[in-house]
Amino acid sequence: MTTATADGTSLWRHRPFVLLCGEQIASSVGRQITTLALAVTGLGAGPFGAAALLALTYLPGAVLSPLAGVLVDRVRLRNLLVTVTAAQALVVGSVPLADTVGHLTRGHLYVVAAVSGALTFTLAVALQAALHRVVPSGRLLGANSALTAARTSGQIGGPALGGVLVGLAGPAWALLAGSVAYAVEALLVLALPAALNIRRKQGAGSPLDALCSGLAVVRAQPRLRRMVLSGAGLNLGSGAATALYVFYAARELALDAWQLGTTYAVYSAATIAGALLAGRFARTTGLWRATQACGLVAGAAVFLIPAASLGPAFALLLAYQVTYGLSGTIWMISMTTTQQQVTPDGLQGRVAGLVQSVLLLTVPVGAFAGGALAAWLGNVPVLLGSAAVALVSAATLWAPVRAATVEPAEDVPSRLLSPEP
Structure with a gap:
């Protein structure tokens, strides 16, 4: 780091x-x-x-x-x-x-x-x-x-x-x-x-005009827009899985309390590891490639939760927490850094507010939807569906992206934003 x-x-x-x-x-x-x-x-x-x-x-x-x-x-x-x-x-x-x-x-x-x-x-x-x-x-x-x-x-x-x-x-x-x-x-x-x-120089206009100017930055940056939409889907799927996690692990998998607590502790450790490794990984691969790769790994990791019903439950849930904690942390750090770097200084708050709103809204929506569907279909089918939503959303990051219509700040190293494979 x-x-x-x-x-x-x-x-x-x-x-x-x-x-x-x-x-x-x-x-x-x-x-x-x-x-x-x-x-x-x-x-x-x-x-x-x-x-x-x-x-x-x-x-x-x-x-x-x-x-x-x-x-x-x-x-x-x-x-x-x-x-x-x-x-x-x-x-x-x-x-x-x-x-x-x-x-x-x-x-x-x-x-x-x-x-x-x-x-x-x-x-x-x-x-x-x-x-x-x-x-x-x-x-x-x-x-x-x-x-x-x-x-x-x-x-x-x-x-x-x-x-x-x-x-x-x-x-x-x-x-x-x-x-x-x-x-x-x-x-x-x-x-x-x-x-x-x-205070940074502001143009005249109403709060609605100010919001539209922030939205214009997101729309003008295809990669930023793609990251926001992909992140919303990833949060939707993982939010549904997280809402069912404790009940599923305790009731269906019969994990002891210490085992459940250990999985959460391992996740916290993996998050710190991800924070420590994010800088080196993103500098080696580039911010965009780091976001793509780690988003895909995080989405795929959600499948380890329903897979725990077929194999060694405790080990698979530990693997999920390590993989998701590590990749999800690098994904979020890379996405946040890209957002800050491509956003003009006077628009930092508006762009951050819009992105945060989209990412936050999908978490409770996913949690409530997951809980409601699980009562009807059962935990495992809903967990599989949640993992599919998370993975497909993350995979959209790999679709071709057209060039941005707004250039990033001059002091942003271009190799961090858009390295060639």
């Missing part, structure tokens, strides 16, 4: 980048604790209530991401980052406060889940734009790899910390710890350079 600035200085000595890495760890820990604590709290509302809480953490972000992108491109970026992270701390912290005074209601939890989800994905869009400003375009691949590794480290420790806190103090007070993590995140983004507050 190469992490150096344009002058050869290591990114680990580049203060804004180090702050962003710290922010990713704090944000990831806070989100994992919050998600776990809200899920435990929502169990008292029954299966539907718990599912509604989970959906509310994703759907607002999926719907509002395009508007968040417009906002990111039009306001002072550092101020927005500080405001969103501080608001996140206050929103999540309102739960233990309400619990202390005896006024915690189910409606309050639903509002917290929805607002927290919207803030989380607004922050994700803003950070993509911020990274492009603090790191040279030629170093975005290594920077995205390092940020993914930082975020994954928080995802590993966050659930364990959240589980301990829920067990010792209860879910409401675990949410207080999540609020503290978000407060630390706010302090880290507050320390980012004031130069991030310099």
Whole structure:
């Protein structure tokens, strides 16, 4: 994983980048604790209530991401980052406060889940734009790899910390710890350079016009458009498979709890490995070829889930988590880097918001569709169908692509974007 600035200085000595890495760890820990604590709290509302809480953490972000992108491109970026992270701390912290005074209601939890989800994905869009400003375009691949590794480290420790806190103090007070993590995140983004507050030149027009300009970038870049549509299909299929994974592994395959937990731990390790290898792999093959190859491998890996019903279940599920974690991580890093590199600076937020919206919407759609169809057809047929959707979607990346009508930034190494086979 190469992490150096344009002058050869290591990114680990580049203060804004180090702050962003710290922010990713704090944000990831806070989100994992919050998600776990809200899920435990929502169990008292029954299966539907718990599912509604989970959906509310994703759907607002999926719907509002395009508007968040417009906002990111039009306001002072550092101020927005500080405001969103501080608001996140206050929103999540309102739960233990309400619990202390005896006024915690189910409606309050639903509002917290929805607002927290919207803030989380607004922050994700803003950070993509911020990274492009603090790191040279030629170093975005290594920077995205390092940020993914930082975020994954928080995802590993966050659930364990959240589980301990829920067990010792209860879910409401675990949410207080999540609020503290978000407060630390706010302090880290507050320390980012004031130069991030310099607003880029904007053309006149309404928010709808601004959205259309972001959409025009996606339409003008055939490879970016192909990656978004392929990623949506891959998320649709893998989302359906993920929704059935625990029930299928525990009930039909009779895996023990420790075996199921091990498969998730292996996935986290594979994700970190993918983040560490993404830079070298993409620089060797090119970003586009890395996206093509890893997307195809990730789609094919989903077939290992239904295959577990025919062979050594535990070993095949481990193989799935390793393969999907490794290839899926490289695929996402390559796709995000390409998106950032071909998008003009003043449009980073809008393009990131549109792409994020499409990719997010397909996950809950796939999960709900997979669950509904499995109740009718059974787990294995639906898992096979989900794997087929994921693989076919990834395979579309290999269809011929016409040349882009908008040239990438001048400092993007052309061999990274479009290497010849």
